[in-house]
Amino acid sequence: MIGLENVSYGYGDGELLSGITLDLSPGSFHFLTGPSGSGKTTFLKLCYMELVPTAGHVRAFGRDVREMDRDDIARARRRIGIVHQDCQFLDHLSIAENIALPLAVGGRAGPDDAENLDALLGWVGLGNRAGALPPELSGGERQRAALARAVIMSPDVILADEPTGNVDWEMSKRLLSLLAELNRMGKAILVATHDLNLIRAAKTKVNARVLRISDRRLQLAGADL
Amino acid sequence: MIGLENVSYGYGDGELLSGITLDLSPGSFHFLTGPSGSGKTTFLKLCYMELVPTAGHVRAFGRDVREMDRDDIARARRRIGIVHQDCQFLDHLSIAENIALPLAVGGRAGPDDAENLDALLGWVGLGNRAGALPPELSGGERQRAALARAVIMSPDVILADEPTGNVDWEMSKRLLSLLAELNRMGKAILVATHDLNLIRAAKTKVNARVLRISDRRLQLAGADL
Amino acid sequence: MVPPTGFTAQLTVFSAAAMAFLAVFALALSLAAGRLADRWTSELARSATVRISAPQGQIEAQTRAALGVLQTTPGIASVRVLDKDEQQALLTPWIGQGLPLDVLPLPQLIEVVGDETGYDSEGLRQRLAAEAPGARLDDHARWREPLVRAAGRLRDLGLLSILLITLTTAAMIVLAAHAALAANAQVIRVLRLIGAQDSFIVHAFVRRFTARAVAGATLGTGLGMLAVLLLPDAPETAGGLAAGIGFRGWGWLWPLAVPLLAGFVAFWATRLAALRSLKELS
Amino acid sequence: MVPPTGFTAQLTVFSAAAMAFLAVFALALSLAAGRLADRWTSELARSATVRISAPQGQIEAQTRAALGVLQTTPGIASVRVLDKDEQQALLTPWIGQGLPLDVLPLPQLIEVVGDETGYDSEGLRQRLAAEAPGARLDDHARWREPLVRAAGRLRDLGLLSILLITLTTAAMIVLAAHAALAANAQVIRVLRLIGAQDSFIVHAFVRRFTARAVAGATLGTGLGMLAVLLLPDAPETAGGLAAGIGFRGWGWLWPLAVPLLAGFVAFWATRLAALRSLKELS
Numbered sequence A, B: 001m002i003g004l005e006n007v008s009y010g011y012g013d014g015e016l017l018s019g020i021t022l023d024l025s026p027g028s029f030h031f032l033t034g035p036s037g038s039g040k041t042t043f044l045k046l047c048y049m050e051l052v053p054t055a056g057h058v059r060a061f062g063r064d065v066r067e068m069d070r071d072d073i074a075r076a077r078r079r080i081g082i083v084h085q086d087c088q089f090l091d092h093l094s095i096a097e098n099i100a101l102p103l104a105v106g107g108r109a110g111p112d113d114a115e116n117l118d119a120l121l122g123w124v125g126l127g128n129r130a131g132a133l134p135p136e137l138s139g140g141e142r143q144r145a146a147l148a149r150a151v152i153m154s155p156d157v158i159l160a161d162e163p164t165g166n167v168d169w170e171m172s173k174r175l176l177s178l179l180a181e182l183n184r185m186g187k188a189i190l191v192a193t194h195d196l197n198l199i200r201a202a203k204t205k206v207n208a209r210v211l212r213i214s215d216r217r218l219q220l221a222g223a224d225l
Numbered sequence C, D: 001m002v003p004p005t006g007f008t009a010q011l012t013v014f015s016a017a018a019m020a021f022l023a024v025f026a027l028a029l030s031l032a033a034g035r036l037a038d039r040w041t042s043e044l045a046r047s048a049t050v051r052i053s054a055p056q057g058q059i060e061a062q063t064r065a066a067l068g069v070l071q072t073t074p075g076i077a078s079v080r081v082l083d084k085d086e087q088q089a090l091l092t093p094w095i096g097q098g099l100p101l102d103v104l105p106l107p108q109l110i111e112v113v114g115d116e117t118g119y120d121s122e123g124l125r126q127r128l129a130a131e132a133p134g135a136r137l138d139d140h141a142r143w144r145e146p147l148v149r150a151a152g153r154l155r156d157l158g159l160l161s162i163l164l165i166t167l168t169t170a171a172m173i174v175l176a177a178h179a180a181l182a183a184n185a186q187v188i189r190v191l192r193l194i195g196a197q198d199s200f201i202v203h204a205f206v207r208r209f210t211a212r213a214v215a216g217a218t219l220g221t222g223l224g225m226l227a228v229l230l231l232p233d234a235p236e237t238a239g240g241l242a243a244g245i246g247f248r249g250w251g252w253l254w255p256l257a258v259p260l261l262a263g264f265v266a267f268w269a270t271r272l273a274a275l276r277s278l279k280e281l282s
């Protein structure tokens, strides 16, 4: 559903990523690893169209990003759930409202949302913090809320950037199983992480491919994990 | 140097931490673990006097926090290096200026600072990003910069909240060895983390005690790691 | 989606209110100056005197001729021949009461009152010279002109302040909108990232901001009108300017334009600022 | 430590400039109105007329008596007895030229010019009645008062606008300081967390803000003074108000108070706002 074809990107001074080709097809599960500063977040930004590649083509849902106008991009983003590395919330809305925000923005708020929202909050362990404002949450709670917001629209693609960086191991496994379940329903999932344990745990549940950014290129890291 | 005596704290609705007693003495190395939302960050905030306990006493460098005025607290903070969970920078200053900020604020800027700063930047792997603004850094780079800022004043106590949440394993070990070295120089160190591998790795280098927040109390978690 | 409070919100409301207040004052001043100029112009222009001095026997004939000319001059409302008593009353300050005016060959005075449109005094003068050689028109121009000019300048100054205040208001609202949008950069970024279309975001901000500016300006206008109303009322005498401060009749509708204008400026300022800051995000 | 630019910075500078500009204008208007009121008061108060009508034989004696009274009245600068020609010129508009004034028992006119302090006309009237029963003082009060009152009210209005503009400026600067501090909450928090003392943080902001407000106000004052200077110069005629807009001599120093005031307000507003937002952080 999102395809990169020979994509390169640099922030100005030299290339950071180059010659990257990847296809996120329905039902695929990818992990993205690489040293800090190697370009994982940059890669995800290319996928959700915050950045436009300096060379090559990014296709989202069949259309080249360069040919999409701003509203096309907005509409495409509603089909992509994103967990940002630094979770971004509206600080004046409660965490429940923040999680439900994509529904409001997409004009898709419906009658059974309240129920869905409660179930989702329970799943990420925020049931009793629903009314808190984002600054009143702990780091891990914020990350879980960000994941909840990413999946509430039941998007076709889920991109998660270090979704377990501040979460303990038990919670990480729980979040992973949520992602695995969504994956089994046919969603394409890409998780950037440096937590090799998480990748190992995932391999027992889903058929995940591990990608590694090294030397500006994307490599398949397989057996060594 | 920082001592907690029977400390309790709650954000209003019930207690989050209760009856906590701990002494961070020179040369000690503590890890703080606990599930997400258990109160690790809150505990650190008590240590660096952002929060005042609802019961019990916190002593910093021999004085009770409740008896210190705002300037006393500011002065005490200069002797405590803090890595925040969500790294906080001045977004309009370059990363090098941000790291040097405690020197400027403490009025301690000296002639050999430039050299120190360069060495420190090199150590945390940010030598070539010194001139970048904080929003232009990757998540892991920001965490490393935060650690650099915490140690530049050569403080007596270092409190780090998930300093390796966004950093890969190689870099984590490197940062750990920096902390271990400082510890050998007599600094008291407290690291909140959920990364058990990090704790295991540390045990080979320093004599670290592992504390665990569970059921609102602080427990010594020893042999099970 | 837009934070409901905060200092930038207060700033928008307050600056709109303050500038509206000042604008209402300037408007009142300017309208008053305008009225004053009109009054001085018309009152002084309307009353003029024709003096007929001629040998005793011709006076009556020339008076009749002059009256004929005056009555056929467009822009003159009424013409009245002064009788001896009135003339005597006019002269008393100068020559005292003991004078036998009946026996003196006094000139005849005619009071001329123009209507709103006024008359062409140069033309009238020429026609009088032709028809009644002894008639002299004194239209008090020497007295009138500086006063009219002063009132006119006062009106110009009022209009200038309105212009300045309007421009300042507009600039202030534009900047307040920018400041508020800058303070809400995070909100805009998050909304954009979760798939909100530009129109959705812009609409949310524009609605909020226009409402704030209109509310502030309405408040300021209301207070301004109240203050103008409460200005101590000077007696309606010749000086007249101070007496005239305030609105009259339909004039009360003028200040109502202020909130509309503020709303208009806020609408476009927010819209353009929001679109611009959105353009920086992909 | 304080971000050098951004919309809140621009807002501070701009609102200080705009309000300073308006304040200079209001100041010019108010000073002009004040001068006008003074001029009307003194010019009209200073010229008065004493008319002596008495039987032919007594005129000279009474004139002398009146002169004696006038010359010993404090507040009178000069006294002059009009000769026949002057009196004739004054009368011509009313009675024409053909009149043998020499033979008429005309009253004697004395022109009285007061000095700056003015004289007590009621007291003068009574003394004249006692010494020269035929003397009547005409001090044009009926003409003067409304004009003086109008100019006085104009001056009051100018002062009122200055007051309003000053208050608005102050409030605007206070709010802009608050908005800028709110926008810099992160900066304050970070500085406090790394051990900066309150005085250090407050100082950094206060310095920046005061400088911005003073710079803005200086700019606005400069532009305002330039604009006042460029106002088309009306001829110095009787109407006089418009001609008087602008500063005279030492008056040019007045507007220089505006930036000082702006700086003062900015200093205290930023200081208090910074201290308040620091109090929320431990």
Ligand SMILES: Nc1ncnc2c1ncn2[C@@H]1O[C@H](COP(=O)(O)OP(=O)(O)OP(=O)(O)O)[C@@H](O)[C@H]1O
Pocket (backbone or CB within 6 Å): A011, A016, A034, A035, A036, A037, A038, A039, A040, A041, A042, A043, A085, B129, B132, B135, B136, B137, B138, B139, B140, B141, B166, B167
């Ligand atoms: N806006 C920017 N302008 C300039 N350079 C940038 C910008 N954003 C990121 N970079 C640089 O690009 C490199 C890759 O950044 P990126 O955030 O993609 O790394 P990452 O793989 O996500 O790292 P981490 O694991 O630490 O989050 C880093 O060196 C970073 O400093």
Ligand SMILES: Nc1ncnc2c1ncn2[C@@H]1O[C@H](COP(=O)(O)OP(=O)(O)OP(=O)(O)O)[C@@H](O)[C@H]1O
Pocket (backbone or CB within 6 Å): A129, A132, A135, A136, A137, A138, A139, A140, A141, A166, A167, B011, B016, B034, B035, B036, B037, B038, B039, B040, B041, B042, B043, B085
């Ligand atoms: N300002 C606040 N007001 C109210 N509740 C708060 C506030 N800050 C934190 N909390 C709550 O207190 C609990 C402990 O938070 P804290 O940040 O100490 O957790 P933590 O142990 O650091 O978790 P994590 O590992 O996720 O960072 C959380 O449930 C959080 O929601």
Ligand SMILES: [Mg+2]
Pocket (backbone or CB within 6 Å): A040, A041, A042, A085, A161, B138, B139, B140
């Ligand atoms: Mg990253």
Ligand SMILES: [Mg+2]
Pocket (backbone or CB within 6 Å): A138, A139, A140, B040, B041, B042, B085, B161
């Ligand atoms: Mg925490």
